[in-house]
Amino acid sequence: MNQSGDYIGVFDSGLGGISVLRELQKLMPQERFLYYGDSANAPYGTRSTDCVRQLTLNAAEKIIAQGIKALVIACNTATAAAITLLREKYPELIVIGIEPALKPAADLFPKGRIGVMATEVTLREEKFDTLLHRFDADATILKISAPGVVELVEAGKGDSSEMKELLSQLLAPYSGKLDALVLGCTHYPLVRSAIGEILGSSVTLLDGGEGTARETLRRLTQAGLLHCGPGEIRWENSTGSEEMLALSKRLLNQQ
Numbered sequence: 563m564n565q566s567g568d569y570i571g572v573f574d575s576g577l578g579g580i581s582v583l584r585e586l587q588k589l590m591p592q593e594r595f596l597y598y599g600d601s602a603n604a605p606y607g608t609r610s611t612d613c614v615r616q617l618t619l620n621a622a623e624k625i626i627a628q629g630i631k632a633l634v635i636a637c638n639t640a641t642a643a644a645i646t647l648l649r650e651k652y653p654e655l656i657v658i659g660i661e662p663a664l665k666p667a668a669d670l671f672p673k674g675r676i677g678v679m680a681t682e683v684t685l686r687e688e689k690f691d692t693l694l695h696r697f698d699a700d701a702t703i704l705k706i707s708a709p710g711v712v713e714l715v716e717a718g719k720g721d722s723s724e725m726k727e728l729l730s731q732l733l734a735p736y737s738g739k740l741d742a743l744v745l746g747c748t749h750y751p752l753v754r755s756a757i758g759e760i761l762g763s764s765v766t767l768l769d770g771g772e773g774t775a776r777e778t779l780r781r782l783t784q785a786g787l788l789h790c791g792p793g794e795i796r797w798e799n800s801t802g803s804e805e806m807l808a809l810s811k812r813l814l815n816q817q
């Protein structure tokens with residue numbers, strides 16, 4: 563492995579961060595990415611905050627040891643629980659964390675009805691409360707937890723009837739009640755079309771992937787750390803399983 567710190571590390575509890583990797587690669591095709599999914603420990607979103615912190619720090623250590631110039635936390639749950647700690651521990655490193663795209667939703671619908679679908683950890687963390695209170699004076703914001711969705715994506719069942727049934731059940735109470743739905747977990751954009759079919763075209767779906775990619779480009783440009791190509795993706799998964807790597811590549815290329 564290249565030790566010169568040429569890679570951009572991209573981390574998620576599992577395969578969800580691939581939705582962010584897509585945006586990063588679209589914006590910076592000339593970059594080298596090291597994608598690390600901690601699928602052996604997914605889901606993070608139902609764990610204690612301390613546990614998510616520890617798992618995130620462990621994974622970050624493994625990624626950083628390989629020589630990276632920036633670390634993208636492509637996991638809303640890990641950002642909510644551990645981004646402050648990571649920045650304290652690695653003050654020299656560019657560390658970017660994804661957050662639910664509540665601001666873009668509130669900009670589009672300032673007095674609207676906005677759902678935020680995210681993991682239990684994200685929705686209960688103080689970081690999210692702070693974000694919510696920036697916008698809830700005008701907009702009506704509904705917290706929607708979605709147990710089971712991450713597990714099905716990890717099992718390669720993103721496109722299954724099981725997934726469609728689960729999403730229909732979870733979203734049924736919000737039918738006709740939302741202007742926008744924020745996909746506040748990086749696994750959810752991987753099932754965006756199923757969510758869109760259930761809610762209908764009148765509901766705008768938003769996620770933080772593109773904003774995170776733009777912020778990464780901005781920080782790398784500012785630091786003079788952009789790579790001139792050729793681009794590359796290096797895949798790692800804590801399960802060590804070849805099937806997981808094959809599924810990762812399929813998800814990256816899926817429309």
Ligand code: DGL
Pocket residue numbers: 574575576578579604605606607608636637638639640681684712746747748749
């Ligand atoms: N993909 C992660 C996120 O963005 C969470 C998935 C999990 O629960 O592990 O929040």
